[in-house]
Amino acid sequence: MDPANPHVFLDSTSPEIVYSGACTVASVDANNTVGGSQHVCVPTSAVDIKFYGKGLEVFGELDTSLDLKSLLDESTYTPLPSENNGTASGTKGVKLFDLGALSNPHDVHLEPRAGQLFIDYVIYTPVGKTKLDGKVLVYDDTNPALNFSGAWVARSLFASGGNGGGEEERVRALPFNDTLMSAGSGGSSFSLGFVGSTVAVYGAFNASAGVLSASFSVDGSSPSTVTFLNRTSTSSLPEEWTLHQALFEHTFPDTDAKAEHVLNVTVVEASEAQPFLLDYILTTANSHTALKERQFKKTGSEAKKTGLRIGLIILGIAGVFLAWFVWRRWRERRRKAKGGGTLEGITPVKLKRRG
Template identity: 25%
Template sequence: MSPSILVDDADPARFYTVGFHWSTTTNSDSFFNRTVTVCHTEYRNTSTVPKLEFNFYGSDLHFYGPPVTNDIFVNYTIDKSSVRPANLNKNANSALKTGVNIWNLSGLDQQYHSVDIFPVNGLFSFDYFTYTPNRLSPLVGRNLLLDDNDPLLQYSSEWTKTNADTLQGAVVAHQNTLSGTNRTGSTLKFNFVGAAVSVYGALNQQAGRLSASFSVDNGTPTSFSPFDGTQTPNPSSWKPNERFFHQDLTPGNHTLLVTLQDASGSQMLWLDSVVYEGSSGTKLNSTTTSTGGGTTTTGTSSSSSKPFNSATIGGIIAAVVVLAVMGFCFRFWRRFARNFHSTGGDSHQYGNTTFVPPRAPTPQLAPVIYMVSSPRHPAPAPPPPPPMPHNPWSYEQQVYPAMPVSHPSGQPHISRQEPTFWQPSSTTPRQPDISPPVNSPAPHSQDLDGNLNNSAPRRSQDAGPADLPPAYEPRLYIP
């Protein structure tokens, strides 16, 4: 059995209402978490239609609250379909009860649904509603409700299951069942994965004392003693939906233990439901079991494990062989494609030798002429750069080329032409200084044959144009 997700009317983060017709009352006895929400349809001086909207993944939606009287009418839509009347549970026998099942919406598929509820007349009230989750339903932070008859709750042998209608007085219970015991030492154990846990039950004002303890993970027990024996007995007085215990926990695996400490007279401990908050490890149809080596998680499943037979083993072997052959073919194709692209697709392979057809001869380029200078024929000096324009208003440096200096022909010399920088003044610009040529003969030089010569250094000169290569003759090239 899967737990139901519970949405309390005091948790507006899970649903929202439209219109000022809605109001929530706190500190109301016999209601879940002591709150109940009412829609006042008698407020009609507004164009806003009261509405309650709720979206969820799951099925089987159930609303609980005060009994529905004959003057209450509600319409609804499911998944934005047409408006239709809600078939409310109007039971005269539950007129004195609280927290009854007032409306059900069953037969939904396991998908996403959107429900809009439109109260039309009367005081429509609800306490909480539940829905059955599926694998798409988020569980983190949700309140998961287990009825007292859920098999995940492990009772000792002293507990009895009772239909609430058979009890004296107007008592209501979730799914109309209660589990009770009056045997001291009776226990209830619940293993779960979550972040909080609460225990709810019903109190009957009988004569005698009632005391129970609650602990989580073998921690310090919390005592709950609603009756000490001084109360006035009234067997018809019931308080349903009473929270006996609550504790916030670190998300993870936990174990709840409930123990009856004392039940004298006619008192009994009546449990109705257990609610725990889901965490990241919470799963549907799952619980935790304690073993000698620690705590492990187990779950129910519709399919059982079966041993492998010969057909299964043969199929696995065949699949492995097919995959191996496919892998070999793929590697062979990769190698062939790589060799094909590496040779450009133009070569032909014979055995281990690759023959590449000869390429056409490279066309002869124009001859390159190298200029060699000699001391007899000095190389012409490059033309001087054009003079830069003069701007008397500019403060940038002006660069003037050096003026050429005449010298006897045939005499080796070395001229250094250095630019002269001129800073403009407020008056007429000054002519640039002309640096005389500087002749700095080297102490010795080396001729073309590699012999030392102490004479003045010789300047290299142009050797003239080089001989042109012979004309191209195709017969001179061997293909």
């Protein structure tokens, strides 16, 4: 499949996630969670997720005392090794379970044997037989389907120290996929083409002072400017980032349109201290939403080598046809020589007429 395809996105409240036993909804301390809440499961409880796809991942608040039992299709399963070494307990948005690249329909069963299992959201990669209609799809800021223009900077590795100036080392929650795209001035833009019924843009704010605004347009409509922040002072807690903030939401009048929609976003006001931070985009699939097939395009020396191989193959085929044609002409001439005319050294017999 094309890497530009989105993931299926399940909030912790999705009916596709089935909770049993002592699982509750926690919203008291749920800042920086999707939708403002997360589910909390303790020993004697369980979580089941049935899906058709691959690469299922579970994200939530990290409890370093968590001992998690996992089953895949009723068989004991050992997930991929955790990358959370050094991440503080209580950090939100941490990957807690990774199924890996296993594909097709599966049932994932999770049971906390000690500690607490916090579930904020789940993602998985759809495959050709995944039914997309009605599902929420997520495009991370690193997805190649997004077209960026202007001075954008990728910011990543928040969990392990970051590369954006130091404040990432103290964040108490991680952005989606541990990445953000940052624009520190007005004029930078991005666009996304998709088929679906809704679209929403999510970003983050840091604790610094500053003005932050952007304009949004869908399908060529007049841009609408939204001001998100007009902060005059910096917070005394620089680690207090605000994540999962809905910057723009839109529902299309024709929710089952077949045509591709185009979202255009332009940063109007931003600064290095308070940049525009894009985290992810959510769309809702309709009956016409389909996955893209990978397109292989070769360039440079690789394309030249491929062209040379194709040329040699064509030349070889042409040589075979030429040899066959010459052989056929020779065979035809030989046949005619044997079947007609007077051959040298042979006198034809004259037949006598009776009577």
